[in-house]
Amino acid sequence: MKVVHGVWAGGRLGLWGETALPDVPGEPATLTLTLPVDDALAPVPVEARLLSPAEALDLLADDDPDWTPGGDLRYLAVVAAYARGLLRRGRLLPGLVTADGAHAARWRPVLTGRDATAFRELAAAMPDAVRSLGAPPPGDVLRELLDAFTDAAARRALPDRLLLGHRPGPKAPVADRWMRALTADDPTVTATTAQRPELAALRTALDAWHRAAHQANEPVRVCFRLVEPLPTTDRWDLEFALQSVDDPSLYVPADVIWAGQRVPGLPARPDETLLAGLGRAVRLFPPLDEALREAQPTETLLDTAAAYTFLRHAAPLLQAAGFGVQLPAWAGRKSLGLKLTTRAKSSSPGGKALAAQGVGKDQLVDFKVDLMAGDEEISAADLHDLARLKVPLLRVKGRWVEFDDRQLSAAIRAVEQHRSGEMTIAEVLSQVAAGGEEELPLVAVDADGWLGDLLSGDADQRLRPTSTPAAFQGTLRPYQERGLSWLDFLTRLGIGGILADDMGLGKTAQTLSLLVNERERGTVSPTLLVCPMSLVSNWRKEAEKFAPSLDVYVHHGATRDAERLGGADLVITTYGTALRDLEALQGVEWGRVVCDEAQAIKNSGTRQSQAVRAIPARTRLALTGTPVENHLAELWSIMDFANPGLLGPAKTFRRRYQEPIEVRQDEDAAAALKRATGPFVLRRLKTDKTIISDLPEKLEMKVWCPLTPEQAALYQAVVDDMMNKIGSSAGIERRGNVLAAMTRLKQVCNHPAHLLRDGSKLAGRSGKLARLQELAEEIVEEGDKALVFTQYAEFGSLLQPYLAAHLDRPVLWLHGGLSKQRRDELVNRFQTDPEPMIFLLSLKAAGTGLNLTAANHVIHVDRWWNPAVEDQATDRAYRIGQARNVQVRKFVCTGTIEERVDELIERKKALAQRVVGTGEEWLTELSTEELRDLFALDPKAVG
Template sequence: MLVVHGVPTVGGAVALWAEDSELPARLDRRRAKGPVAHPFAVPAEDLVERLSLRQAGTDVLTLLLPSYASAPSSSPELVRDPLTAGPAPRGRLRLLPWSVPVVICDRVPELADCRLGASVRFLGRVAEFAEELASRGMVVPAVEDGPTARWRPLLTGAPAARFAALREAMPPVCRSEQPGRAPEEVLSASLDALVDGVVRERLSGIRLSDGGNAVESWLAALTGEPGFEADPEQVHALREHLEHWRAGGAPVSPVRACFRLRSPDQGDEEHWQLEFLLQAADDPSVLVSAAEVWREHGGVLRRWVADPEELLLADLGRASRLYPGLESALREAHPTGLELDAEGAYEFLTHSALLDQAGFGVLLPSWWGRSGELGLKLTASSRGTAGAVSKEDGFGLDALVDYRWDLALGDERLSESELADLAAAKVPLVRVRGQWVQVDQKRLAAGLAFLERAGEGRMPAAEVLLQAGLHPRDSELPMPVTEVSGDGWLGDLLSGRLEARLDPVEPPEGFTATLRPYQRRGLAWLAFLDRLGLGACLADDMGLGKTVQLLALEVLRRRGPTLLICPMSVVGNWQREAARFAPGLSVHVHHGSSRLGGADLVEAAAEHDIVITTYALATRDADALGEVEWDRVVLDEAQNIKNSSSRQSQVIRRLPARHRVALTGTPVENRLAELWSIMDFANPGMLGSVHTFRARFAVPVERDGDADAAERLRRITGPFVLRRLKTDPAIIDDLPDKIELKQLCNLTAEQASLYQAVVDDMLRRIGESDGMERRGLVLATMSKLKQVCNHPAQFLGDGSRLAGRSGKLARLEEILEEVLADGDKALCFTQFAEFGGMLVPHLSARFDTEVLYLHGGTPKRARDAMVRRFQERGGPSIFVLSLKAGGTGLTLTGANHVIHLDRWWNPAVEDQATDRAFRIGQRRDVQVRKLTCIGTLEERIDRMIEDKKALAQLVVGAGENWLTELSNRELRDLLTLSGEAVGE
């Protein structure tokens, strides 16, 4: 059972209550009669609706919460709107009881457009821990008063450390109902309840017993109703048996027995040493040999345990149940170790995992389970090289290549004589070339038979690449594959650094941009994979020029139409970048109610080099787009297909094309399955099914931190994913100090409707006005149109929701998502203080992070504190500032991204704001983005400024007054909304 209460909010009522001098006394009088209702809590019925909980109970709890005399303190995660909230309560904080409505549910709810509080996030971590304990079988049955059957967690070893970490991380609010209870008690009760629920859910439908005596009734209650009836004496006996059974497991002790196996010296094949030691459980580096334990009677270990000698003998006795070879040592009065031969050493090595799982320390030779493993080596041969591949050679994942299998020790191929010696070995451990290796005679025989049967031949190149990343358990071969190598273009793919092996490509004729060295290398990589027909994922960091590299490829290798799918917010950006850098390319935008379909679309695609559309339309018009013979399909912001099970992802991955390219700055945002979806688009089937991928890579890497699985995944995907960061040494020298980018955004239909209404109203009224009235009307209209371009809610001032209604806000969220994913910081400037106040709570909830906000009403002390916190390492990553208040006089070099949300028509003002980050003390390159709505006055005035940049100060002046002098016709041309402005 989970209990969720509404997060307290702070509004104008706080200021009113804080000014009421009689309120504290009235509250105290009311509190004397019982807890006071929390003034800001969300009603339980609203919570049920907001959380979409179909089956949920409601109740009221009394919580002790940090409070002022007049009101409870706001939640730490709460974002106060500094423009509307008024002053915060003052006075001394103390714990006071409040009556809070709650919802009782059976799961941790998923909240949309809400920022989760620390307590809900913590509860989610506890629930994940409970699931993991149940999955690993770290649970035991118990009987409690009632009598009641329960499942309880078994907290030994790593789970005990995890429990301790959760206990230390528990937010104080989790104990607000019963503040006298220790964190450990609260966490234990919560974890017990969650574990019991998880196990019962997994055992649903299983009947362990039909009842009878106490034991049978208890077994039935473990999967049915927890309560059962039985004779009290039988229940007491059952409880004692269970406690004795649990005590037979690994005891909780600060010291444990440890076993260390030492290999023989060179030339000695028989004398292995198994040493007994005692090891500190919380600091494995503290080791005391058994000889010292007996000689010093425990010595330093007595700081942890009263009788080390007795503990050593007891642990040896328990360990002998798992590894019977220890029984001979127990016949000695003071055992210190064992001498083993090769066969005995192998027996201990095969039992070591059991000892480790049972909680004993195990120290094995470094070669065990590592590079000295006997395995298969695959060598493949393909014709052609990275720089010269022809159709006649045969290339691509389906191309057949020559291969040869060999048996190898690590990276070294074994000779026939060495193989004969291994086959003749009588023991499982054999020293070969100075290394000890485990020889499974049955597997060795199977390996030799495999070489005779399929040692040489031809196979598809895709199979070679797959073998490079297969885990031995996933392979159908008799032995693990320890190395895969090749020559020609296949060798280039297997090299691990394909980009570095290619000569940079000069920009093609007709391409007007100047490519930096790393971009020319990226172009060479794209062109190489294009010649092979292999898909590519260009995952360069934000701001490194993925767009220009792709456009250069389009100019370099034109064979047929390219379908470019991107978010609506960047359609205009692609149009203009193509016109600017590749003017020879013909571009068609597939969008709008009058978009083409059927034969008309096929004909139009054949007449153009690039067809641009959006993810939503590509999904909706998949059948029509599928009729076109696309040479290439490109996905910009490819993370839009990260959910492989969504219809959008499935439809887009099925679009036919000779070549596929994915562009994304965040190939993995939350889970590795997102990478599978992108790679399955680029090279379908290369990573197998999504279920196979999860089992082979996602679960081992995400759950267990398996470095080997991560390395195998890199080997498979490495040739097809190019990821360069701004921090890479090879990139830093290529970059300018400041990168300025225009981010063109589309309007939503709602924005377009409001925009047109404002323009029509002005044009109707302007003919009847002149002088100061006309100037005031023009300036007011400009301000309104800017607000519309920002967000309808800003223009309407109705406090409505922000999500999904503004193309500019959508682009801002995309940019900030990449900024946060890279661990960077950003300044967001707006000339409208009220818009900044609206953005702060929205962005805070959207990214679950604190967002700072500085405006003209911010007191100096608060202003200085915000600047200091933003500059600190680990401080907030997003800082929203009003242009007037934050545009000058601040040093904010903690940010390396500057975003201008709305345009100020004097470039000098924007430059001054940019210089808050781009100034002395800045050690990183600064990326500056200016968000501009396509087809609106924002884009047209920006174009006018660019055309007259040299005279900008003279022509444009210090503000927008120059606009008031335009004629009625010029104003109409300037303000009229173009057809391309509207997004989806």
């Protein structure tokens, strides 16, 4: 697949490709873009095609192009969809713009309330590549984009002529010709010398109209609160108040305002602000007119029909216009849903005999589907009453439930179809994964026996554990036997799964026990295991240790033989080799494809991910300790590998789950996603003592290190130099400067020699080195071993000889430049040699896949600012087989960027994996002032 990128080029969309452009529309052009080249920014000429805004809207609306859109083009598609949404909601006004002496009729977006917030968020998220032609500020580029897309969308949607009558001629009034130009192919509005005052007056009036539409963007806004009626009445209260835009907790009811009480944060005349806001709001919700007839309005009373109108129609309009709206907690939720009940076709209680007989995905079960409103079942008569009354608000057992017309129609169809009968197990699982319909979601599942165990999302606790196979050379822990039972159960069904156990809980052992179990049962078919290159030896050795009865073939390197692929029980290969040898791998009838460290395929658009998905197999298994590192799209990608198509297309998943959960924190969507994926994902954590009670504690602590005077002077010099560069740059160049500044500051915090690369002595010049030396001496004196992680290979190369000389103990050094054989030798020595020692490791080369339980100390000398990455590295020691408490120390230089970023991560700990991302790029989006505060050197930094 060819990757296509997009750049905004002076009013047109420029398309360019990483290789030759595929067949796309547009006018050929050569653009000179500022792009990264050899870790630096440089002007690069690219062959491109330029599209008008109307052509761009068509291209960006294509959900399934025969080429792969880059991240920048996907961003532009989001902006285009947002512009179309503004049109659908009527959030635009006609205008008259002037540029270079020419006048044009244009449709302009109105951005108030939530739309203004969305604009700021879109500007902050803009990829630098979108503006790599000149690199103007993101806000300016986004304004141009929205103006162009909104105008193009409006012209496409509106009729050829807004007003009937004669077409205006050259002597017609300017206003008539402007009106005509709003829908014409040519937006130009011409005027004679005598008509210029008329043209200027028209533009002044239109600009005033546009400004008036944005009046709601004030520090204090009018807020409406809808209060549901008491159980014995049908009277809804719509209360009025003033609310701070920046601090919504500042909420002052109208009766307090009319009482004359002074409230800090409100305008000098809050009564005038309230009346003015109500005067604007009455145009969006006419029933407010009655309240405005009073001298001091505080509320208006509504019947149920009017309350529904407010909920469904007025409230969104008021919010979009910048007003505050507070609704009951149930408002906006899809309260009508389906309940699926299945019963096994078995005479034994609970259908347990079925599991003993063996199951298959074609096995039939009885099913019925009921309609639910909350926890209450809704009958057909109730639904027809709702349809007849045409007021989709119903009080069920004292609780109000809201429907919309589409839900109601879907519910009536479901009732009329008498949804009951027989269904296969595969169909049941598909129904659960699909989650029902968007208008009518699946809200509950009631199944008996083993199917109920599986669908409960707690299958490993409720399915009968499979005992450790006799040929398995080891003993599975109870939770691992339950995992084996779950894996074996899915395999018999022909269903894929995700084993997402925490790092160190033995995903490798559980997978190997599954293969041994199948061999003992006589149902062996070849399994292909795809993993990172660093894990090939680990898998081979673990197979030799636990499953010597399996025929294992490693398909990697120059000696690989395609003839052996179909003859082995287990074929181990790498992601890179799978891509290169895809044709040969597709020619084998695999029983199973396993992806280890499956986060490697979290991006479904990469060639590596597509290659693995293209290998046919009866079932698929994904192994990962981090099924979601940043975004829910990664979970979709891994699930789509394990069970292709089960969660639907990526676009549907994004609309139904990802956007509601990530953007709106929708609890209903989160519960629905958990229900949909629960049967296919098994996740256990080391910290859960019900899973593993004999794993020792992990003690995490910060080690605060001062800077030496030399480090402080270098640090300040870097800040002064880099802030000047950052302040005078924009776009990709600015982002590159920010990343360069962070790298240099972290190198200073490590050691002056790390930054200067001058080969100078190390002793006495770094607070971190001094503390590391002290800790290392204490560790080896106590007879212990330690892992020391650094993200910089050059720093590790400085540390290794220094520590070896001062400790008089072995200091091993593992980095990406070592051969596989040398890596294996180092790991084996560290694990088997009883002598106390230090193991220096490059974070990228050794952060995953290694078993280093001989260490009971872990030190992160310099931080890779992502908790998930650090935890993965720590789990090289904190995993099954570790008999002692593990002490984890994270070095932080006081008063520097390290301390401030650490504070940011701690404040966002719950969302750190998604907010921070896998690297440090998130920091490049901070403003220059925020960066200045982040980089600033505190006097307390110097020890």
